[in-house]
Amino acid sequence: MELFHGVNIDWLGKKWYFLAFSLIFSVAGLISMGIHLAQTGSPVPLGVDFRGGTEVQVQFANPPDIGAIRTAVSSAGITDAKIQSYGGDVSRNEVLISLPEQKNETSLDQGRQAIVSALKTHYNNPFDEAKGVKVDVVGPTVGKQLRNKAIMATLYSLLGMLVYLWFRFQLIYGVAAVIACFHDTLITIGFFSLTGQEISLTVIAAILTLVGYSMNDTIVVFDRIRENLRMNRREELPDVVNRSINQTLSRTVLTSGLTFLTVLSLYIFGGQVLRGFSFALVIGILIGTYSSIAVAAPMLVAYQQWRGKNGKAAILPAARRAR
Amino acid sequence: MKNVRNRVLLIVAVLLVCIYGILGIPKGLSGPALLEAITKNIHLGLDLKGGAHLILRVKVQEAVSAETDNTVAQLQQDLKKANTAFTRIYKPDPAKPTVISVEGVPAAAASQFRTALDTKYGTEYDYSSANGTYTLTMKPTYQSDLEKRTLQQSIETIRDRVDTLGVSEPVIQEYNLGADQILVELPGVSDLEGIKRLLQETARLEIHAVVGGPFPTEQAALASVPGGVIPPDQVMLHAPGAIGSRSDADSVYLLQRAAVVKGNDFRSAESATNPDTGQRMVRFTLTTDAGDTFYEYTSHNVGSAMAVVMGSTVREVANIRSGIRDQGDIEGSFSEDEVASLSKLLRTGALPASLEEIETRTVGASLGADSIKEGVTAAVVGVLVVMLFMLVYYKGSGINADLALLLNLLILLGFMGFSTATLTLPGIAGVILTIGMGVDSNVLIFERIREEIREGKSAAAAVEQGFGHAWITIVDTHVTTIVSAAILFLFGTGPVKGFATTLTFGLLANLFTAVFVSRTIFDAHLNKLKTGQMVSI
Numbered sequence: 001m002e003l004f005h006g007v008n009i010d011w012l013g014k015k016w017y018f019l020a021f022s023l024i025f026s027v028a029g030l031i032s033m034g035i036h037l038a039q040t041g042s043p044v045p046l047g048v049d050f051r052g053g054t055e056v057q058v059q060f061a062n063p064p065d066i067g068a069i070r071t072a073v074s075s076a077g078i079t080d081a082k083i084q085s086y087g088g089d090v091s092r093n094e095v096l097i098s099l100p101e102q103k104n105e106t107s108l109d110q111g112r113q114a115i116v117s118a119l120k121t122h123y124n125n126p127f128d129e130a131k132g133v134k135v136d137v138v139g140p141t142v143g144k145q146l147r148n149k150a151i152m153a154t155l156y157s158l159l160g161m162l163v164y165l166w167f168r169f170q171l172i173y174g175v176a177a178v179i180a181c182f183h184d185t186l187i188t189i190g191f192f193s194l195t196g197q198e199i200s201l202t203v204i205a206a207i208l209t210l211v212g213y214s215m216n217d218t219i220v221v222f223d224r225i226r227e228n229l230r231m232n233r234r235e236e237l238p239d240v241v242n243r244s245i246n247q248t249l250s251r252t253v254l255t256s257g258l259t260f261l262t263v264l265s266l267y268i269f270g271g272q273v274l275r276g277f278s279f280a281l282v283i284g285i286l287i288g289t290y291s292s293i294a295v296a297a298p299m300l301v302a303y304q305q306w307r308g309k310n311g312k313a314a315i316l317p318a319a320r321r322a323r
Numbered sequence: 324m325k326n327v328r329n330r331v332l333l334i335v336a337v338l339l340v341c342i343y344g345i346l347g348i349p350k351g352l353s354g355p356a357l358l359e360a361i362t363k364n365i366h367l368g369l370d371l372k373g374g375a376h377l378i379l380r381v382k383v384q385e386a387v388s389a390e391t392d393n394t395v396a397q398l399q400q401d402l403k404k405a406n407t408a409f410t411r412i413y414k415p416d417p418a419k420p421t422v423i424s425v426e427g428v429p430a431a432a433a434s435q436f437r438t439a440l441d442t443k444y445g446t447e448y449d450y451s452s453a454n455g456t457y458t459l460t461m462k463p464t465y466q467s468d469l470e471k472r473t474l475q476q477s478i479e480t481i482r483d484r485v486d487t488l489g490v491s492e493p494v495i496q497e498y499n500l501g502a503d504q505i506l507v508e509l510p511g512v513s514d515l516e517g518i519k520r521l522l523q524e525t526a527r528l529e530i531h532a533v534v535g536g537p538f539p540t541e542q543a544a545l546a547s548v549p550g551g552v553i554p555p556d557q558v559m560l561h562a563p564g565a566i567g568s569r570s571d572a573d574s575v576y577l578l579q580r581a582a583v584v585k586g587n588d589f590r591s592a593e594s595a596t597n598p599d600t601g602q603r604m605v606r607f608t609l610t611t612d613a614g615d616t617f618y619e620y621t622s623h624n625v626g627s628a629m630a631v632v633m634g635s636t637v638r639e640v641a642n643i644r645s646g647i648r649d650q651g652d653i654e655g656s657f658s659e660d661e662v663a664s665l666s667k668l669l670r671t672g673a674l675p676a677s678l679e680e681i682e683t684r685t686v687g688a689s690l691g692a693d694s695i696k697e698g699v700t701a702a703v704v705g706v707l708v709v710m711l712f713m714l715v716y717y718k719g720s721g722i723n724a725d726l727a728l729l730l731n732l733l734i735l736l737g738f739m740g741f742s743t744a745t746l747t748l749p750g751i752a753g754v755i756l757t758i759g760m761g762v763d764s765n766v767l768i769f770e771r772i773r774e775e776i777r778e779g780k781s782a783a784a785a786v787e788q789g790f791g792h793a794w795i796t797i798v799d800t801h802v803t804t805i806v807s808a809a810i811l812f813l814f815g816t817g818p819v820k821g822f823a824t825t826l827t828f829g830l831l832a833n834l835f836t837a838v839f840v841s842r843t844i845f846d847a848h849l850n851k852l853k854t855g856q857m858v859s860i
Contacts, residue, residue: 001716002773059690092693112683113516130513131373131689139681142378145501146816153814157807164803202749205819208811209756209826212804216760219803220767223796251770258712258766259759262705266755269704271697273370274752281756 004250011245011293012238012301018294022183025287029190036193044193047200047276048136050150052101052143054111057086059132060093060125069095069123076118078111086272101140112137150204157208158182161215169222172303177218180296181211184287191283192276202277210284213259217252217292224248225300237304241297256289327850330843337835338730341737364740366492368747368821371695373688374510375518378681379481381503385676386473387466388420389585394444394459395423395556396581401439407432413555421461423448428455473675474503480674481507484521488512500816504681513685523678528589528607529582530617533628533640536576537562544575556580560630562637576637578630583620586675588613594659595652605653614649622646698751705755706732709762717769719859723844724765727836731761734832735825744828747821757829760804764837768793772860782858786845790838797838801830 033043048055058064066083073081078099086094099111112135119127127133138146158178165174185207192199224244232240263285267278349360369376391414398412410427414420428436433452440450440457448459461469474497482495490509498506512518534557538544544559545551553559558580561573588609595606609617621629621643631639631653639653710728714721735757739746772789780788805827812823848858 001718057690059687128687128689131687133513133685133687134690135515135683135685137683141380141501142682149500149814149816153810156814157810160806160810161803164806168799201816201819202752202822205749205811205815205822208807209804209822212807213760215803215807216763216800219799220796223799227792247774248770251766254716254766254770255759255763258709258762259756261708261712262755262759265705265708266701266752269697269701270752270755271694271701273694273748274698274701277749277752 002250004253007246007249009242009246009249011242012298015294015298015302018298022187022291022295025187025190026183029187029193032190032193044189045196045198046147047198047203048098048138049201050143050147050199052138052140054099054115055136056097056112056115057134058095058097058119058127060095060127062125063093064095064125066095068125069097069119072122073097073115073118075122076114078114078118081115101143146201150201153204154185154208154211157211161211165219165222169226172300173222176296176299176303177215177222179299180218180291181214181288183295184210184214184284184291187287188280188284192280197276197279200276202274203280206277206280206284210281210288213285214288214291217256217289218296220248220251221245221292221297222300225297238301241301245293245297252289252293256285260285327843327847330839331847334730334840334843338733341733341740344737344740345733347740365736366739366743366745367691367695368745368750368818369508369510369684369691370686370748370818371691371746372510373513373686373691374508375512375515376509376682376684377507377519377522378498378500378683379505379507379522379678380501380681381474381477381505381678382676383470383473383503384420387461387469389675390469391420391423391461392556392581393585394448396579398423398425398444399556401443402428402436405435405439407436407439411554415555421466423459425457425459426455428457430455470503474505476675477678478505481505481522485509488518488521505678511688513687515683515685519680523674523680528586529632530584531558531578531580531582531630531632532620532624533630534577534579537574537640538576539574541575544577548577553577560632560635560637562630562640576630576640578632578637582632583629584609584613584617588617590649597652603659607651607653609649609651611649618646618648694748695751698748698755702751702755702758705758709758713762713765717860719848720769720772720845723841723848724762724769726844727765727841728758728761730840731757731829731832731836734835735829738828738832739825744824745821746825747818749818750821750825753822753825754829756826757833761829761833761837763800764793764797764833765841767796768837768841769860772858776857776860782852782856783849786842786849786858790842790845794838797834801834805830 036045037043042051064085066085070081070083073083080100082098084096086092086096097115099115116129116133119125120129158181161181162174162178165177188207188210189199192203221244224247225241228235228240228244228247229237235243260282263278263281266274267282270278345364346357346360347364350356395412395414402409402412408427408429409425412423412425414422415424416422433455436457437452440448440459444450444459447462447465449462450457450459452458478495478497482493485493485495485507488509490512492510494506494508496506498504507522509518535547536544538547541559545553548554556579558578560576560578562576563573590608590610593606595604596602597604622645625643625645628640628642630637631641706728710721710725713724713728717724732754735754738744768789771793772785775785775788776782808823808827808830812820812827815823845858852858
């Protein structure tokens with residue numbers, strides 16, 4: 001069985017469509033983040049890891065009644081709790097009760113105690129306090145530190161790859177690949193903002209993974225461009241790029257498709273804890289594959305044409321040998 | 324590396340080592356026995372097996388402040404001994420616990436005083452002087468040393484206390500997210516309240532000199548002080564009525580701020596009973612150094628009162644009858660539980676500063692078990708879908724890819740078994756992602772082989788060229804992904820670290836399986852092909 005055999009698509013000829021597509025999604029994400037920023041003070045909904053606060057997840061013996069829980073909790077004097085059935089999956093009898101951020105660290109644990117005792121005294125539905133309760137309490141200091149660390153991690157990983165590609169190819173390859181990855185990150189985070197999903201620590205892990213993944217795709221295309229440039233020095237760069245994309249197309253689509261399938265299985269079967277993680281990857285793999293064809297490669301060509309216009313010699317042909 | 328047999332032997336050896344890493348020597352081959360063997364070798368994270376995770380901040384400033392309090396007391400003693408006059412020695416700014424002021428040293432005694440400062444306090448303090456007022460400031464290097472020591476000592480104390488609980492495989496270490504933080508992970512523990520009480524009990528059992536009291540109220544205590552303001556080197560503490568004065572009313576004492584005996588001066592403590600009165604007592608033993616200081620103090624102050632302070636309440640006040648060296652009894656109406664926990668806490672050492680919890684997470688064991696079930700289901704479905712697709716799309720070579728994929732997973736789990744890395748829920752996600760990414764190397768190679776075949780090369784040449792060309796790309800892609808995984812590992816915390824671990828192990832294993840193992844299978848197959856026959860791809 002073979003797909004995409006002998007395809008000959010003029011990818012670079014469609015660059016304006018690609019640009020429009022990327023712009024629409026980036027700008028939509030940015031606008032959504034802007035609106036969210038104005039409303040809540042952060043561009044995306046933040047999970048308890050980053051925002052700080054208390055989350056209590058309780059597994060009840062019988063199907064829980066959200067309304068009754070709300071009454072129970074508020075009769076214990078807790079009025080600012082958000083109560084929802086966990087993951088929208090009613091059959092598991094799980095409820096998530098979240099409290100907003102505490103202002104200081106001293107009252108950190110009181111929310112949890114108050115919720116558990118309110119449920120025990122005011123709500124008649126047994127639960128196993130030792131085994132069926134999950135609690136996350138994050139103080140404001142930790143939340144802020146985790147937030148900074150996540151941003152630093154993402155930036156460092158982009159920088160690390162830029163340096164590696166600079167070393168292996170040339171600076172412009174690295175720049176093009178990193179811009180493509182940045183574009184993927186932006187659009188993926190935009191999707192979180194648009195769909196109102198929370199960014200947690202594991203989502204950051206997913207975003208870093210997708211940075212690595214998108215970089216993979218880009219490198220496969222770049223490797224082929226380098227190889228083709230070396231074999232055929234007379235061919236125009238746009239033709240080489242087109243040919244390289246077409247030659248690697250079946251690999252690109254197959255790998256992305258297969259990874260997409262595993263991530264999809266994670267999204268469907270992996271449970272609520274990993275929902276955000278797998279959502280980021282589902283979006284990220286689609287965008288990452290697209291960006292290596294539609295963002296990174298055209299950027300190389302655009303750079304060479306810009307240099308040509310300024311009367312400088314093209315520096316693109318692989319000056320360094322791969323082996 | 325044409326010798327296929329040696330390569331097959333190497334692969335089988337790796338396979339066996341990895342299976343050993345996952346299973347060890349299982350007690351039997353039944354399902355439960357195997358499962359037990361796996362969970363024994365592969366460490367599950369707290370999010371999967373349930374447990375408590377705490378991040379505590381050590382208030383190191385308290386230790387710094389206690390140190391300067393001591394210096395103030397020490398200076399007063401030294402100056403009195405040397406008959407040097409001074410008006411007062413105090414800490415002028417509560418917000419700056421590292422600064423001490425000495426006022427009113429006469430000009431005649433200046434050089435003598437300076438020499439004393441240089442010889443006795445020179446390593447710890449910088450000083451400056453103006454108009455007979457000396458300002459001592461703790462040296463920044465000494466301060467940061469002291470803070471580091473405080474953190475280390477807190478970690479050790481917490482470890483000792485956790486050990487008394489009998490929790491298996493606890494983690495207690497410095498946590499580098501912010502300054503002065505400690506990570507405590509207690510698998511299988513869900514009773515947070517008891518744990519936190521045990522960990523945070525500073526048990527600052529101290530003995531202070533009594534300046535005044537007992538007073539019935541704070542106002543009365545203040546009224547006894549000239550000017551109505553408590554001097555900075557003194558402190559006002561309450562004594563619960565039933566203890567201290569033995570009457571029912573709460574009473575107030577004025578004490579010297581610097582302790583005569585500090586928490587870490589106690590070497591041990593045990594409960595005892597006073598043979599005369601039948602009262603429950605805590606019998607304590609001091610360290611040798613502290614014993615000497617205590618003897619010097621008590622023999623010089625016979626007849627004056629001392630207060631035993633625990634936490635921030637006065638638990639007993641007694642008059643010194645004679646010099647006490649390193650052993651003494653604290654008598655008071657302690658409850659049996661109090662005596663037991665006090666002696667336990669004193670044995671494990673006192674915390675040098677109090678703790679503040681800044682993050683707590685607990686996962687119930689049954690919710691963790693649900694997570695395992697979901698993660699494993701997702702992984703199995705993912706593997707099956709990918710394997711099926713490879714078989715359909717690459718026919719004969721698909722078997723090759725599938726074998727490499729399975730071996731990849733085994734090596735990954737073997738790594739996990741041999742190392743101390745923990746498998747977390749995001750870690751399982753990393754395994755699943757490895758499946759998708761691992762198959763990428765095979766796809767790259769196979770697509771390249773197909774291209775070479777299309778150009779009319781023989782089976783052997785096509786395999787050779789396909790692997791050769793794809794290798795460069797495979798190295799590049801693996802390095803970049805490992806770079807991002809490494810950064811995740813450095814910056815990540817807990818579960819995310821688990822993800823970075825499995826992803827890195829998986830990618831490394833993939834370099835071996837997708838290139839070396841897959842090539843070996845091809846070569847073994849090529850040897851059997853007749854001339855002109857093609858590989859199934």
